[in-house]
Structures are given as C-alpha cells and as structure tokens.
Amino acid sequence: MDQLIAELGFLGDRISRARAVLDQHAQSESHIRSRRPDAVAFPQSTDEVARIVAACARHGVPMIGWGAGTSLEGHALAIHGGLTVDFSRMDKVLAIYPEDMLAVIQPGITRERLNEELRATGLFFPVDPGANASLGGMAMTRASGTTAVRYGTMRDNVLGLEVVLANGQTIRTGSSAPKSSAGYDLTALFVGSEGTLGLVTELTLRLHGQPEAVSSAVCTFPDIASAVDCVIATIQTGLPMARIEFLDAETVAACNAFTGEQLPLSPLLLVEFHGSPQAVAEQAQRFGDVARDFGSSGFQWAKGQEDRTRLWKMRHGAYRAILASRPGCTAIVTDVCVPISALAEAVEETQADIAASPVPGPILGHVGDGNFHAILLIRPDDPTEVAVAQRLSARMAERALRLGGTITGEHGIGMGKLGYMSAEHGPAWAVMGAIKHALDPMALMNPGKVVPQ
Amino acid sequence: MDQLIAELGFLGDRISRARAVLDQHAQSESHIRSRRPDAVAFPQSTDEVARIVAACARHGVPMIGWGAGTSLEGHALAIHGGLTVDFSRMDKVLAIYPEDMLAVIQPGITRERLNEELRATGLFFPVDPGANASLGGMAMTRASGTTAVRYGTMRDNVLGLEVVLANGQTIRTGSSAPKSSAGYDLTALFVGSEGTLGLVTELTLRLHGQPEAVSSAVCTFPDIASAVDCVIATIQTGLPMARIEFLDAETVAACNAFTGEQLPLSPLLLVEFHGSPQAVAEQAQRFGDVARDFGSSGFQWAKGQEDRTRLWKMRHGAYRAILASRPGCTAIVTDVCVPISALAEAVEETQADIAASPVPGPILGHVGDGNFHAILLIRPDDPTEVAVAQRLSARMAERALRLGGTITGEHGIGMGKLGYMSAEHGPAWAVMGAIKHALDPMALMNPGKVVPQ
DSSP states (O other): OHHHHHHGGGGGGGEEOOHHHHHHTTOOSSSOOOOOOSEEEOOOSHHHHHHHHHHHHHHTOOEEEESSSOOSSOTTOOTTOOEEEEGGGOOOEEEEETTTTEEEEOTTOBHHHHHHHHGGGTEEOOOOOSSOOBHHHHHHTTOOOTTHHHHOOHHHHEEEEEEEETTSOEEEEEOSSSOOOSSSOHHHHHTTSTTSSEEEEEEEEEOEEOOSEEEEEEEEOSSHHHHHHHHHHHHHTTOOEEEEEEEOHHHHHHHHHHHOOOOOSSOEEEEEEEEOHHHHHHHHHHHHHHHHHTTOEEEEEOOSHHHHHHHHHHHHTHHHHHHHTSTTOEEEEOOEEOOGGGHHHHHHHHHHHHHTSSSOOOEEEEGGGTEEEEEEEEOTTOHHHHHHHHHHHHHHHHHHHHTTOBSOSSSOOTTTTGGGHHHHHTTHHHHHHHHHHHHOTTOOBSTTSSSOO | OHHHHHHGGGGGGGEEOOHHHHHHTTOOSSSOOOOOOSEEEOOOSHHHHHHHHHHHHHHTOOEEEESSSOOSSOTTOOTTOOEEEEGGGOOOEEEEETTTTEEEEOTTOBHHHHHHHHGGGTEEOOOOOSSOOBHHHHHHTTOOOTTHHHHOOHHHHEEEEEEEETTSOEEEEEOSSSOOOSSSOHHHHHTTSTTSSEEEEEEEEEOEEOOSEEEEEEEEOSSHHHHHHHHHHHHHTTOOEEEEEEEOHHHHHHHHHHHOOOOOSSOEEEEEEEEOHHHHHHHHHHHHHHHHHTTOEEEEEOOSHHHHHHHHHHHHTHHHHHHHTSTTOEEEEOOEEOOGGGHHHHHHHHHHHHHTSSSOOOEEEEGGGTEEEEEEEEOTTOHHHHHHHHHHHHHHHHHHHHTTOBSOSSSOOTTTTGGGHHHHHTTHHHHHHHHHHHHOTTOOBSTTSSSOO
16 A cells, blocks of 8 residues: 555645545445545546556555545445545536537536536536435436436436546547447446446536426325326326425425425425426426326415425425434435336335334335335434344335335445345346456455445 | 257257248348358247257357348348347237336337337337337347437337346346336346347337327428528427438438429428427427528428328338439448537538439438438449448548547447447447457357457
8 A cells, every 4th residue: 555655646645544534535424334445546637547546456456436425325435445536626517518418527526516517508417316416426326316207317318438447448438429329338337337347537418408497396195105196197198297206294294394394294296397388387287187186185386486496405405304303313215216006005015114113214205216215214323223224124125126126226236235236136246247357357446336246 | 050950959940941041031131241140040938049049159159139130230140150049939018017108028029010019008119210120129239210319219218128148047137117226237238239248038118108199390491501400409499309300302302202292302301299289289389480590491290190191101211212213222321420519510521422422322310319321322233332332431430430429320330330349439349348258258149240359
C-alpha cells in the first residue's frame, strides 16, 4: 500500500489515508458494517482514473468506486480493504446536445445538480430515486424511482459509457445514435454491474423534454387490492402515467406526523401526468374515472406548482418520516419487485408478515413497476430485532421469487442481497461470474459484490 | 459428423442432410454467399436443443441458429459448416399474461403470427421490422423497425430469456417483474448476440395495449433537411409519435410505380399516432402545425383503417418496390443510424455519394431514430457494380461513425458488418471477444460472427 500511495503521488493531496476520510468512506445508509478502505483517491480526469487502476492492478489492491454514498445495500464499502475511488471531483456536465436530447457527464455529478444545469434547456433527466445520488452510482445500481413507469430506469436512459477496465485500459460503449445493433450491448452489461467490471468515467444520458403541463393527484382507496387493481386497469387502458406511487396507511400516518399533512389513514396513490395541457387534462379525467371504479374516495388534484411540490416533497421525505416515527431506530430498507398481477398479494402478505412481528415496517412503492419497499425499523443494538427484520426481508425476497419477481427492483445487490442471488438466477449466476472473471481476472474491482465468491 | 448424426437419432426425421434442406439453409436475403451447413436439426423442445448442443460440443461441431431466414446480413449462414438448428418447429405461444402485459413464446414464432394470437386479448407486440421475421431472430439481431420511436426495440421489449449455453446447460435470464437491479443484465447481453453466446429457446416479451385510436398521415417536404428538421422539432415538443418514416423521392417513385399510388415525387414523411381518440386528434393537429412550419405541403390524413393499411402496406413493400424498379438486380441493404441532429447531413451526403455513382440507391428510414437505409441495386454478376456498392456502403458506415453514430441501427453485424466493428468499438470490441471466449471457449456458437476472429 505504501508503494501504491507513492506511485499515486501525482494526485497530490487528492489521495488520503486520513482517519476521518477513511471513516467517511466506511459509512453507508445501510445497516451493513465494513472495515475502512486503506486509502481514498479523488481523481479529476479519466486519465487519472486509468493511472490509478493500472497502479492498483500492479499491486493487487482492490478498487471501489464511490459516488454520493447513498447506496442502501453497502455497494461502495471496501469490505476487503483497498483503495476507494471517490468521484466527487469528477462532477462536470461535459456537453449538452439539445437537438439529440443527450448530455455527456462525469459520474460524480448528482441528479439534482444535473437537472439544475439542464433547466434553461427545456430538457431534464427523469430518473428519480429520491436520494440526491450521483449519476455514476445510479448507473452502477441500475437505479430507478418514481418516474420509471413513464421514462424507464437507468437501463433505458444511459446510452453510452466510458469505462476504465480492470487492466487500466479505457473503452467506450454505445454511441450517440438512439439505437444500435452493433454487437454485444456492453452499455447494458456495465449498467447495474456495481463497479465490479470497471470504473465508469463518463456517461451519455438520454434527456427528455420538460413537460408542458403537469397534473398530480392524491387518491385514497379502501384497501391495498383496490389501489393496485386501479393501477393495473390504468396501465391497461394505455394511460401514460408519469408517476404512480403507493403508500400504505402506516406510511401515510408517518408522513402526516412528520409534515403536518392530514391525509386519511388508508392506502393511497400519488399520481402524476405529463404532457400538453389538453392531454394532461384528458388523462387526469380518465384516471379519475378508473379510480372511482375501484372505490377511490378523497380524490384530490394538486392545484398548482406549490401543491405539487409539497406532495412530492412528502413522498421523497417518506423514508425520513418513517425513520422519525420510531426514534433511535435505523432501517433495513427492503426492495422487491413482482409482476404487477401479483403485487396486491405480495404487499398484503408482506404486511401481514410484518404485522405478526415485533418490528414496524411501513410499505411504499413504485406501484406502476410492481416495485415496493418495506422500511423495517430496528434498534441496531437489539440483536433480536435485527434478526427478525432480516428474516422478514428474506421472506420478502423468497415471496418475490415465488411470484415471478426479483429480489431487488432498484437498489441493487451490494452486500445486502448477495445471499439471494443464487435463488434468483440459478445457474445464470455462474454466467455472471464467468463474465466477471473474463474482465477482472484478479477480482480487484469492488471485490465481494454481485458475483459468486 | 456421422457420429454426431447417430447421437442425434432421437430427433428421428427432424434431422436432415438432404441437399434441398441444406441448400435452403445456405440462402439468405443478403448478397452474401456461404457454404452449406453439414446438417439441419428441427428441435421441438428446450430439452432437445440442450441435447443437440451438448452433442455438438462433444464433437466440436459448430451450431448456428435459424429463425425465418429474413436476416439481411447473413447472420444464420454456416460459414464454417456445422449444424444449423432450425427453430421453425418451436413456434408456440406458451403463455399470455394480460394483466402483466407479457407473453412467453418459443423463438420460432413469427411476429405476424404472434400478433394474430394476441388479437383477442387487446394487446399486441409492437416491434415491426417489416419482414415477417421470427421473434428469436429479432431478439438475436436486436431488431427494431417502424415503431421503435414509440415502443422501443427488441432491447426494450424482451424481459427475459431461456438460453442453452455452449456447454449444453440451460439458464434463465430476467424475471417477470417489470424491472430488476439483481446483477448483470444478461438478458440485454444475449439480445443482439446473434447466436454467438447460446441458443435462445424461450422469450418473455412485453406487450402493449392495442391503441384505442390510430391516426396516420403522409406529408411531403420540399427537401430532406425540412423533413428531418420537422422530425426533430416534433420530438422536442414531446409529441408521442408511434411511427415516423422517411422516404426519399426515388423511393416514392418506386412505390408509385409498384403500387399505383400517385404521391408527389419529393421527400415524404409517413407518421402515425396511437392513443385515445382525443389524444390522437390533438397530436395530429399539433403535428400538422409543426409540419407546416417546415414547409410541408400535400399533407393528407389517412381517413380510415383501409387507407392506413394501404399506406403501411406501401411502406413495408418499399423494399420490393425498389427491387422491382431495376429488374434482375439484387440489393445491398445498408443500415446506419446517427444522432438525429446529424441525420439530414448523413442522408444528404449519402444521396450525393450515390448520385455520383453508377448504382441506384433509394433511401428510406426510421427517421425518428436517426436510422436509414440506402437500397443499393446491383447486378450480382457485375463485379464493378458490386465493388461500387460495397464502397458506398463502407463510406456510409464511416460517415455514420464520424457523425457519432453506429454502423447498424437494426440489422446487426452478421457477415456484412464485421469489417467495421473495430472502427466502431475500438478496444471495446476485444471486450466482446473476452465475453464470447468466457461463455463459448471452443467458439462453436455461430462461429465467424460478431467478435474478433
């Protein structure tokens, strides 16, 4: 390590072994604990990343990418030590191509800052995981969020990448054309690879036109099944929802307490439509008709920008509201995704399972995608609660697989889900391992994650 | 080979070495010539495919998947001999899940038959490459077509696969959940892999609701730039076009002659909108306004289903109309895709290049995706014309790359584009080679295609 640090002297004070810096890069939003990295580098260019990777490869030192530290599964933890590569100083918008609706960015920029920089162009980047994550991190976990039902996930919105491979070589994947059939889809392979195949140094992102008109509403339902069936019916009518979010009664209660809202304590959908004023008005009306068919009451359209902002601030604050509902607790944030026909069953079974346990677990989710989260609130120093929550989480994963779904809709594998990969993928997991071995034979890129160990 | 045939005796008369069968599987829609395969197998189940692959692996015999034979780049040609695996008897719809808008199918079913089987459900599969290709083949070439601007390509519409790997092992990729962050995106890796990583035996496809209302129009423009600028403006206003197709004046002339239409001989867009009656009416009106801004005249809405059918029949017949415009000729069908801001330049330069050559080459394309084709008409026994067309095609590929695009938007690499892969991907091409080697170390799956040889 000393020799590596010496070789990386060209970074000047942008490489650090200071205890505070190492500590900061050993923390995560998850309950997962890790040892510290041995050092943290703050590169400013692709060339610097390539030199860092080549040096680490020579010395057999693990390399772990770090974005904004908002991962919920411990993706960026240096569990085998090594060098954490912090991309916070590679946070530039390199180019915006309004006609092609593309932006070329560095991985360290956060989604909120990117959208600030795009504001004047009339374009925006839609993927919205809630947290102000870095775009590089979002690509690496194949993140999505509230708008995926309309705009897709990172899978759909990353058109190309620049990646430094484990051997220090820099490659480009994809092109600026909207589509291509030119060989293996390396972009899609790297998106969601959690830094185990290389370090991403540049991303070409698809942008979308800021909608001319936006219309949001809250509507409450007598029970979960009605809310979910309303979503299924809405999707089948082809109504292009921009967002359709589910909150269970417990989540609503936590949000009310946290924000002073006075929403009725029953399952609730937050919906949003984007389009021309006429289109949005028509969609809102049609959605209202469908929702009433499924017993929705308390239907309320957000009247203006201010109302809408309050509504989505509440939604994005739900995680914190839930944390605040049981002071002193931390959360195990689960993240399963099922075929939408199985969603009501999955949510109801999960709710009953949690209700029968001593651990609270409000449920909310991106119901248009079949994706939901139970926020399991545990006292971190109570081993019984931790064990109960882990069993609840395991049963959610098993339930999702039984229903044809996946163990993670958008948070990724990291440390938290590695134990379920074999159950989800069977022999295909070994194929991931073979690809990993082909591209990183020394297993230095974020070791211990994603593939069989 | 004799020993392999003996081992595959369980196929009964579904394995053949008859000259007529071998000849049929040595043909292609392309100008590319190949030797015959040594035998052709017609499996009826995944289990049979797995046994075929295991036997071929034991004997070191190449395996080449065969769908409907509509490839334009010679993908399915057995250029090193071996066993062609013809999927025409694996053509079943295995399950339809209307609530989840999914279908599980075998690879040999064609897109037209799939849509016939879906008709009663109110759902359809949108990817439309023109030819009545097999869905397995479409997945393997990452095909798209007229509707990609709205519904995406095969990349976006294949949710999961069952694949028999080179070692005879069967894996499943993806799940039935609408999205997932569970590890490497193997589905995306296999889609577009042209049978070089394994043989696909089952596909889970996304379906879409049949639009309540459809509205189509033809509009003519004074020049290519106006037509393309109209498309860019339309996309930027966020108008959700279902189709937007470009035909140059030469293509229009060929279509007129072939079908008896009397369209004005100038660049033309065919557009279509899908949605509710109100939405479609509004979109049509808005598009009309944009088109007029760009000098469109001769704007004409198709009045009913019959008019629309005639219009799209003309579009899908354009390839044959162009072939008929020069009797005795075959075509080199080019397929480049560029950022849409570069589309007018790419089309105009290509047109000028073709005009300066002795070979006719009408141009048409999926202009909403930046994707276009010149149909280069050559007398196959005239080596000068073949050489001229190949140079035109090479310059189109180089031009696409110079403009930030790709050498193939939707037809794939096959034999025809292998020579440009290095120019497009640089060192990333070797990464494809490393993945290929990891999954097919004996290079038996469709050898000679996609990766460095």
